Amino acid sequence: MMIKGERSFLMFAAFMLLLNLAVRSQTKLKEGARTVIAINNDWQFKKDANRRDAALTDLKWKNVTIPHTWNDKDIQSGNGFYAGDATYKKELLADAGWEGKRVFIRFEGVGSESRLYVNDRLIGEHKGSYSAFAFDISYALKYGQKNKIEVRVNNQEREDVIPVNNRLFPIYGGIYRPVSLIITNKLNIVVTDFASPGIYISQKNVSAKSAEVQVKVKLENKLDKAANLTLSAKIYDASGKIVKQEDGPISVSTQGEQIFTKNLDLTNPHLWNGIKDPYLYRLVASILDGDKVLDEVSQPLGLRKFEMKPGKGFFLNDQPYRLLGVCRHQDKQDEGNALSNEQHLADLKDIQEMGATSIRFAHYQQSEYLYSKCDSLGFVIWAEIPFVNAVSGKEAANAQHQLRELIRQNYNHPSIYVWGLHNEVYGKTPDDYTAVLTRDLDDISKTEDPDRYTVSVSGYGEMDRPTNLNADIQGMNRYYGWYEGRIGDLEQWVSGLEKKYPDNRLVLSEYGVEANIDQQEEVKRDTGNPSGQFWPEAYQQKFHEIQWGIIEKHPYIAASYIWNMFDFAVPPANGGGVPARNMKGLITYDRKVKKDAFYWYKANWNPEPMVYLTGRRHTKRTNALTTVTVYSNVGVPVLTLNGKKINGVKKGTTDVHYVFENVKLQKGKNHIEAVAGKEDKVVKDQIDWSF
Numbered sequence: 001m002m003i004k005g006e007r008s009f010l011m012f013a014a015f016m017l018l019l020n021l022a023v024r025s026q027t028k029l030k031e032g033a034r035t036v037i038a039i040n041n042d043w044q045f046k047k048d049a050n051r052r053d054a055a056l057t058d059l060k061w062k063n064v065t066i067p068h069t070w071n072d073k074d075i076q077s078g079n080g081f082y083a084g085d086a087t088y089k090k091e092l093l094a095d096a097g098w099e100g101k102r103v104f105i106r107f108e109g110v111g112s113e114s115r116l117y118v119n120d121r122l123i124g125e126h127k128g129s130y131s132a133f134a135f136d137i138s139y140a141l142k143y144g145q146k147n148k149i150e151v152r153v154n155n156q157e158r159e160d161v162i163p164v165n166n167r168l169f170p171i172y173g174g175i176y177r178p179v180s181l182i183i184t185n186k187l188n189i190v191v192t193d194f195a196s197p198g199i200y201i202s203q204k205n206v207s208a209k210s211a212e213v214q215v216k217v218k219l220e221n222k223l224d225k226a227a228n229l230t231l232s233a234k235i236y237d238a239s240g241k242i243v244k245q246e247d248g249p250i251s252v253s254t255q256g257e258q259i260f261t262k263n264l265d266l267t268n269p270h271l272w273n274g275i276k277d278p279y280l281y282r283l284v285a286s287i288l289d290g291d292k293v294l295d296e297v298s299q300p301l302g303l304r305k306f307e308m309k310p311g312k313g314f315f316l317n318d319q320p321y322r323l324l325g326v327c328r329h330q331d332k333q334d335e336g337n338a339l340s341n342e343q344h345l346a347d348l349k350d351i352q353e354m355g356a357t358s359i360r361f362a363h364y365q366q367s368e369y370l371y372s373k374c375d376s377l378g379f380v381i382w383a384e385i386p387f388v389n390a391v392s393g394k395e396a397a398n399a400q401h402q403l404r405e406l407i408r409q410n411y412n413h414p415s416i417y418v419w420g421l422h423n424e425v426y427g428k429t430p431d432d433y434t435a436v437l438t439r440d441l442d443d444i445s446k447t448e449d450p451d452r453y454t455v456s457v458s459g460y461g462e463m464d465r466p467t468n469l470n471a472d473i474q475g476m477n478r479y480y481g482w483y484e485g486r487i488g489d490l491e492q493w494v495s496g497l498e499k500k501y502p503d504n505r506l507v508l509s510e511y512g513v514e515a516n517i518d519q520q521e522e523v524k525r526d527t528g529n530p531s532g533q534f535w536p537e538a539y540q541q542k543f544h545e546i547q548w549g550i551i552e553k554h555p556y557i558a559a560s561y562i563w564n565m566f567d568f569a570v571p572p573a574n575g576g577g578v579p580a581r582n583m584k585g586l587i588t589y590d591r592k593v594k595k596d597a598f599y600w601y602k603a604n605w606n607p608e609p610m611v612y613l614t615g616r617r618h619t620k621r622t623n624a625l626t627t628v629t630v631y632s633n634v635g636v637p638v639l640t641l642n643g644k645k646i647n648g649v650k651k652g653t654t655d656v657h658y659v660f661e662n663v664k665l666q667k668g669k670n671h672i673e674a675v676a677g678k679e680d681k682v683v684k685d686q687i688d689w690s691f
Contacts, residue, residue: 033293035183039092039105040066043175048085048152064088067338069111069174071155075580076333081170081571088151088175096144102184102222103141104191106134108368109177110153111337112161117150127161127398129171130364130386131405132195134182151175159392162399168389169329169363169582170571176338177367186222187229188295189287190257193218196408199285199297202451206305206317211269213244213301217260217285221252228252230288233262235281235301237270243281271317272302272414275357278378280414300375302414308453308473310503313555316380323380323559324605325358326351326586327510329568330366333590336569341369348373350587351565354598355605360509360561363388363423365406374415382455382561383410384420387441391425396437403441407448419445419452421471423509424459430466438470457509461493463501475509477563480547482513487526487546498556506556510563511547512584515540516576517593520618522626535576535583541596541614541629548604549653562586562601603631603656611637611676611683621665621691628660630685634677641665641672665691 045064068088075081094103105116112129115122118140126133141147155173157165182191189198204212215233228251235244244264252258262285270279281301287294307315314323328347331337344367351359359379361370364386374381385402387395403419410416421441427434438456445454457475458468468474481487490511497506513528514535523538526546544562551560567585576583583589586598599612612631628646630637633656639646641663650659670691675684 034185034188034295034297035181037181037183039090039179039181043068043088043090045070045086045088045174047082048087066179067174067176067340069172069176069336069338071170071172071174072336072338073334075170075336075569075571081166081580083156083166083171083173085152085154086173088153090149092141092147092149092181094141094143094145094147098141098183099143100186101138102136102186102188102191103138104134104182104184105137105149106132106180106182106191106195107151107175107177108132108179110151110175111155111172113154113156113158115152117148117152119148120150127158128386128402128405129155130366131402132177132368132409133405134192134195136192159394160398162395162402163363163386163388164390164392164395167572168570170331170336170569172331172337174336174338176336185294187227187252187287188220188222189285189297190218190220193257194405194408197297197299197412199283199299199412200408201283201299201301201412203301203303204451206269206271206303208271208317209268211266211303213264213266213283213303215262215264215283215285217262217287219250219252219258219260219287220256221254221258223254226251226253227289229294231260231262232286232288233264234284234286235264235266236284237281238279266303269303272304273378274316274321274380275352275378278302278376278415280375299412300372300414301412302375304414306380306417306453308505308558310505311498311556313558314380321357321380323358323507324356324601325360325382325559325561326354326356326565327360327362327561327563328366328565329362330364331568332566339367341367344370345373346591347566348377348379350591350594351379352377353606354586354602355607356601357605358382358559358561359565360384360420362420362510362561362563365402365410368409371410371413371415375413379415380417381413381415382418382420382559383416384423384455385441387422387425387437389424391427391434393433396433396440399437399441400444403444404448407445411449417453418455418473419449420475421445421454421456422467423457423475424477425467426458427466432466435467435470438467442471453505455507455509461497463497463504463506469504473505473507473558475507477510478508479511479513481526481543482528482530485527487543488550490547491550494550494554494557498554502556505558508551508557508560510561511551512563513540513543514576514583515595515597516578516583517588517595517617519577520615522618522621522623531575533575533577537595537617538615540584541600544597544600545629545653545657548601549657552604552654566591599631603633604654607633609634609677609681609683611674611685613672613674613685613687615689616687619687619689621670621689624665624691625662626665628663628672630658630660630674630676631656632658632674632676632683634681634683637674637676639663639672639674642670665689667691 200216286296360382454471455473456471480489567589673686
């Protein structure tokens with residue numbers, strides 16, 4: 001017979017055992033899934049330059065926060081562009097609970113050559129400024145203690161690393177994108193597969209009726225024996241509801257990476273439809289040991305069908321979809337390329353305001369945040385590697401490596417329709433170094449991702465140049481009216497290609513002209529002076545009025561990309577009255593001023609009702625008789641000068657373009673107002689000029 005005390009003790013012991021099991025179960029579940037920790041704060045930085053160079057600063061340690069670049073101001077300051085060595089370091093307290101797990105460090109972008117040391121032990125190196133890389137540092141850490149993390153960085157030009165020079169854009173130095181730790185179980189979805197997510201989502205036969213989805217999962221097992229587990233793949237809709245799930249047993253060896261796949265077919269899917277409806281599902285791949293989640297990765301899933309039909313243009317989900325494009329460099333005045341997510345988003349909002357539907361992220365891989373936001377905003381994206389404008393003959397291995405990084409790291413973004421292989425690199429014969437390397441890059445792209453297009457870009461207008469036609473799409477950069485010919489020569493060029501190569505896919509990959517908003521004149525010419533110091537804003541306005549009027553009428557140009565959305569830095573540049581600056585942007589380098597050409601495209605591309613008077617910075621006029629230009633997407637505008645209506649409007653190059661010629665100004669102040677629209681859609685604009 002059990003006495004009262006013994007019964008109480010046994011009941012207490014049983015309760016504690018159950019509690020302990022519950023706690024252990026909760027702890028295991030919490031410890032099982034991966035943890036991602038941002039480590040962007042509390043870094044120290046110094047340049048490692050020759051101290052005899054008196055022009056250099058930052059030769060002593062200083063505290064910095066990532067993202068950081070040491071070239072944020074020096075390009076514009078006149079003190080020279082520092083390209084050389086620098087070091088970053090920080091103390092990292094490795095949690096004692098991490099011991100027995102795998103700890104990775106992941107850098108999203110370091111410019112441009114970097115070597116990682118942990119506790120003075122060389123872990124590895126990476127060459128290339130624009131792609132992410134990750135290292136396993138589990139074996140080098142001291143758990144429960146502080147550890148020394150050191151990154152030695154150099155941004156000098158190298159013949160074996162693309163881009164091989166910084167003559168077109170600067171190779172900024174620094175850890176200019178976020179850094180994170182990834183802690184996983186010893187059996188995990190791979191982290192070091194070119195710093196990819198470790199899962200790859202492909203889609204086939206996508207329509208409004210059905211879609212075939214396959215997810216490929218790469219695993220590593222660093223346990224002491226093979227493991228019999230469950231691979232689970234789930235698709236969630238935008239509301240968070242599971243709409244498809246496939247689970248199945250897998251056996252994971254301790255030898256090498258292993259690949260497992262799951263097929264998830266959907267009926268009546270909600271399609272990703274560009275800016276009209278950028279609907280996103282979410283696919284989650286999980287590795288389970290019973291009910292315990294060992295590792296898990298979530299990726300966006302946008303179901304769509306891309307097709308570029310020769311002579312007919314681009315199609316999204318079997319419907320014509322005009323790719324109204326801009327190019328984007330990632331730097332900003334006084335910030336360099338070390339931009340926050342908020343600054344990246346602000347750039348996308350400017351592009352969205354203008355009404356663009358596509359972006360060429362040129363000439364390199366850009367922020368992961370940007371690609372993710374393009375998924376959710378609906379932009380159709382061209383992503384490329386920095387094999388650009390110069391060839392050394394020594395960059396092949398690095399170009400191939402950077403292409404694999406670009407594709408694997410961004411494979412799952414539904415917004416990306418094409419991989420860019422090169423921009424304006426040339427050879428003399430179809431079998432020389434450049435042409436062969438381009439074909440090799442195309443082959444790598446097709447092997448890595450057979451479902452997307454490839455593109456290469458020529459700076460010449462001929463389709464049959466030796467390095468052309470080695471990719472699915474031929475891009476051509478044309479600058480008629482700037483580097484050659486007259487503005488209107490674009491018409492003859494595209495008409496000639498239409499007739500001679502009707503079955504080729506063509507995109508106008510760059511077109512544009514420089515404009516300094518502090519330089520103004522009434523422009524009548526149709527040629528520019530790229531080597532001069534006077535680049536008036538009105539010439540850029542005229543250039544785009546004429547060239548978009550041509551492009552709009554030619555669906556043979558399946559996509560067109562304005563060079564550039566924003567002014568950007570170029571270390572050796574010296575034109576237009578501003579050193580080290582390319583001013584082809586539609587928005588100034590500091591993002592403060594939208595040029596007149598910006599509003600030209602907004603009127604043509606964005607259906608939101610608008611009226612805009614050009615020449616608003618050209619306030620001091622020297623001609624009594626002048627031309628007033630109005631952009632209106634709500635019909636013919638009514639123009640008044642000092643309260644009096646001006647007659648004689650002429651239609652310009654598109655349906656939103658209205659021109660009033662021989663408008664006579666009075667001496668002193670002149671108030672100009674334009675009004676258009678009907679009833680509740682009346683919009684207006686006004687400016688003041690002095691004569």
